[in-house]
Amino acid sequence: MNRYFWILGGFAALVALLAVGLGLNPRDVPSPLVGKPAPTFSLNVLAKPETTLSPKDMQGKVWLLNVWASWCVSCRAEHPILVEFSKKVDVPLIGLNYKEVRGDGGFDMSKMPAEEEKKLAFQRANKWLADHGDPYKLTVMDLDGRVGIDYGVYGVPETYVIDKAGVIRMKHTGPITPEILGKKIMPLLAELNK
Amino acid sequence: MNFRALIAAFVFAHFIGSTAALASAANEAALAADPVAEKRLQKLSEELRCLVCQNQTIADSNAELAQDLRREVRSMIKDGKSDKEIVDFMVTRYGDFVLYRPPVKGITLLLWGGPIALMLFGILALRNYLRRRASRINAEDKPLSAAEASRAEALLKEIDQK
Numbered sequence: 065m066n067r068y069f070w071i072l073g074g075f076a077a078l079v080a081l082l083a084v085g086l087g088l089n090p091r092d093v094p095s096p097l098v099g100k101p102a103p104t105f106s107l108n109v110l111a112k113p114e115t116t117l118s119p120k121d122m123q124g125k126v127w128l129l130n131v132w133a134s135w136c137v138s139c140r141a142e143h144p145i146l147v148e149f150s151k152k153v154d155v156p157l158i159g160l161n162y163k164e165v166r167g168d169g170g171f172d173m174s175k176m177p178a179e180e181e182k183k184l185a186f187q188r189a190n191k192w193l194a195d196h197g198d199p200y201k202l203t204v205m206d207l208d209g210r211v212g213i214d215y216g217v218y219g220v221p222e223t224y225v226i227d228k229a230g231v232i233r234m235k236h237t238g239p240i241t242p243e244i245l246g247k248k249i250m251p252l253l254a255e256l257n258k
Numbered sequence: 259m260n261f262r263a264l265i266a267a268f269v270f271a272h273f274i275g276s277t278a279a280l281a282s283a284a285n286e287a288a289l290a291a292d293p294v295a296e297k298r299l300q301k302l303s304e305e306l307r308c309l310v311c312q313n314q315t316i317a318d319s320n321a322e323l324a325q326d327l328r329r330e331v332r333s334m335i336k337d338g339k340s341d342k343e344i345v346d347f348m349v350t351r352y353g354d355f356v357l358y359r360p361p362v363k364g365i366t367l368l369l370w371g372g373p374i375a376l377m378l379f380g381i382l383a384l385r386n387y388l389r390r391r392a393s394r395i396n397a398e399d400k401p402l403s404a405a406e407a408s409r410a411e412a413l414l415k416e417i418d419q420k
Contacts, residue, residue, distance in 0.1 A: 093309065093352065093355045094353055094355075095352075096350060096351070096352070096353040096354075097351070163322070166322075167322060169322070209322075209326055213326060213327070213330060213351060214351065215351070216351040216352045216353075218309035218310060218323055219309070219310070
C-alpha cells in the first residue's frame, strides 16, 4: 500500500511539473536588458532623414520604444492601441522601424543597392503611418536590424519602457493589448514619472 | 530486392542532399573564404539557439534572425573576438536562453541535477528491492530446523494414513 502511494505521488508530481511547463509561454523569453541602460544608437529619423536620434536625446524623460515594421502582422493588431495611447497619454513613444525592406522577405536583397533600400524603406514606413495613423513622436529607421540585435529583438513588435536615467525598466514581446497596457505599462509609467 | 528502386532512392537522396547544400552555400557564399573562421562559426552557431525557431540552433535555422546572428558572429570572428566574447555578446542581448547548453546556476539546478537525482533514486530503489528479494530467497533456502522437520514429518505421515 505504502509503495503504491510513493509511485502514485511521484507520477502526480511529474504530471504537475509537465502541466506547469505546458502552461508557460515559450516565446516569453526574459530579457537580460531589463535594469540595464538602453543600448545606444544613432539612427536616421523617418520624418527628417537628414537628422538622427540617439537614446541620449531622450534623457530626463520616461519614454517608450516600440519596434515595428509594415510587414509585421501583429503590429497591425497593436497599432490602434498605440494610436489611442498617444492621444491620451503624454509619454513620448518612439518607433524603431525594424528591417522595413529586408525583413519583408519579398525582396532579393543581394540585388538591391543600399540607396534603393533606404528610399524604399522610408517610402514604405511613411505610407504605413499615413494609412494607419502615426502614434509616434518620431520613428527611427533600423534598416539592417543591427540596433535590433543590441536590443535583443526577436519577435516584432516589441516594446521597451525606458526611465529618466535611460535604464530599460520593462520589455514586452509581442503586440500590446489593452490588458498589458492597463495592468503593466500604465502603472509603471505613473511610478517612473513620479 | 528491386535493384532499380534502390538506385532511384539513392539518386533521389543524393539530389535532396546536394540541393540543400547548394542552397546554404548560395546564402552564405561570402564566408567560405577562411576555412578556420568557418569552422569556428560552425562550432559557435551550434551552441547558440535561434530565438525564432526555438528548437533549432542558429546553425540549423534559416530564420531571418538566425542569418543576422550568423553574420554578426562572422564579423566578430573577423574582428578577432574570442569565443567567450562572442557568446557573452549574445547572452547580454538575449539572456541564457540563447545558449543551447544552459549554464549551471540556481535556477537550472533541477535541469542539470534532476536526471542524476532520478538515476540515483532508481539505483537505490533497485538495490533495496534486490536485497529484500535476496534475503527472502535465502530465508526459503535455509534447511528446516529440527522442530520444523519433525512437524513436516508428522504432517506427511498424517497424509499417508488417510
